[in-house]
Amino acid sequence: MAAPVLELTDARLRYGDRELWSGLDLQVRAGEFLAVIGPNGTGKTSLLRAILGQVTLTSGRIELLGQPVGRGNDRIGYVPQQKPLDQGTPIRARDLVAFGVNGRRWGLPHLSPAERRRVDEALDAVGATAYAKAPVASLSGGEQQRVRIAQSVVGNPALLLCDEPLLSLDLAHQRAVSELIDEQRRRIDTAVVFVTHDVNPILGMVDRVLYLAGGQFRVGTPDEVLRSEVLSEMYGTTVDVFHSRGRIIVVGGPEGSEAHAHHIDEEKHA
Numbered sequence: 571m572a573a574p575v576l577e578l579t580d581a582r583l584r585y586g587d588r589e590l591w592s593g594l595d596l597q598v599r600a601g602e603f604l605a606v607i608g609p610n611g612t613g614k615t616s617l618l619r620a621i622l623g624q625v626t627l628t629s630g631r632i633e634l635l636g637q638p639v640g641r642g643n644d645r646i647g648y649v650p651q652q653k654p655l656d657q658g659t660p661i662r663a664r665d666l667v668a669f670g671v672n673g674r675r676w677g678l679p680h681l682s683p684a685e686r687r688r689v690d691e692a693l694d695a696v697g698a699t700a701y702a703k704a705p706v707a708s709l710s711g712g713e714q715q716r717v718r719i720a721q722s723v724v725g726n727p728a729l730l731l732c733d734e735p736l737l738s739l740d741l742a743h744q745r746a747v748s749e750l751i752d753e754q755r756r757r758i759d760t761a762v763v764f765v766t767h768d769v770n771p772i773l774g775m776v777d778r779v780l781y782l783a784g785g786q787f788r789v790g791t792p793d794e795v796l797r798s799e800v801l802s803e804m805y806g807t808t809v810d811v812f813h814s815r816g817r818i819i820v821v822g823g824p825e826g827s828e829a830h831a832h833h834i835d836e837e838k839h840a
């Protein structure tokens with residue numbers, strides 16, 4: 571079997587006295603789609619930042635394609651949690667996507683005709699062709715998000731890290747963007763790690779789930795992890811998981827547990 575694209579071994583992350591997770595062993599294979607789910611503050615973004623080499627594990631190892639991870643790896647595509655681009659950012663949407671080609675992120679890249687075609691295809695796939703020449707800062711939050719997603723896939727990364735990439739997208743664009751990511755991993759075997767608070771929009775694509783809650787984690791297929799017994803054990807209280815018309819609805823949680831209640835509410839109202 572091929573070596574994993576991403577491998578975490580006995581990974582532990584602690585900020586001061588606060589331990590987010592420990593004993594985390596995880597392998598993500600080429601072409602695999604892993605969803606990372608869990609309430610606010612459980613360390614999902616921190617996990618992505620550790621993979622990017624932006625935070626250092628307290629102990630344990632993270633390897634990408636058999637090498638320890640470090641900053642600035644051009645085999646990784648990254649869609650950060652959304653923040654609006656600075657109004658002063660003068661570049662056009664198309665240029666932002668072009669920075670993602672071959673990891674050339676600094677300075678305006680000179681692209682070959684084939685690379686230019688790839689940029690056009692990526693813009694088209696996220697429905698951003700109409701505003702490709704507009705300054706990115708002038709675009710709406712959802713439009714900017716689509717441009718970022720085009721940038722993250724255009725360099726054909728070995729690993730694609732997405733932090734809540736569907737937030738602020740309408741349903742049609744949620745579908746277009748998730749299908750683009752799915753198509754990318756099928757076409758060139760990109761491994762995908764996709765942080766989300768709602769698994770439903772991507773349920774049909776997900777191979778495995780990493781569920782983080784209360785310092786614990788579970789890894790398995792959605793059917794193995796998203797079950798009442800498993801979530802009740804993790805949360806230490808009764809949690810019900812219902813399946814309805816191809817969707818998973820999680821209900822329950824401890825009184826006064828803001829993070830959990832918030833998570834459950836969002837799932838319920840999604």
Ligand SMILES: Nc1ncnc2c1ncn2[C@@H]1O[C@H](COP(=O)(O)OP(=O)(O)OP(=O)(O)O)[C@@H](O)[C@H]1O
Binds near residue numbers: 590610613615616
């Ligand atoms: N550099 C840091 N130093 C200290 N604490 C931090 C740092 N980065 C994050 N934290 C804390 O670690 C916890 C986990 O943060 P993180 O952003 O990884 O959670 P998350 O699961 O992605 O949350 P959300 O769903 O709200 O995005 C939070 O309580 C956060 O305040």
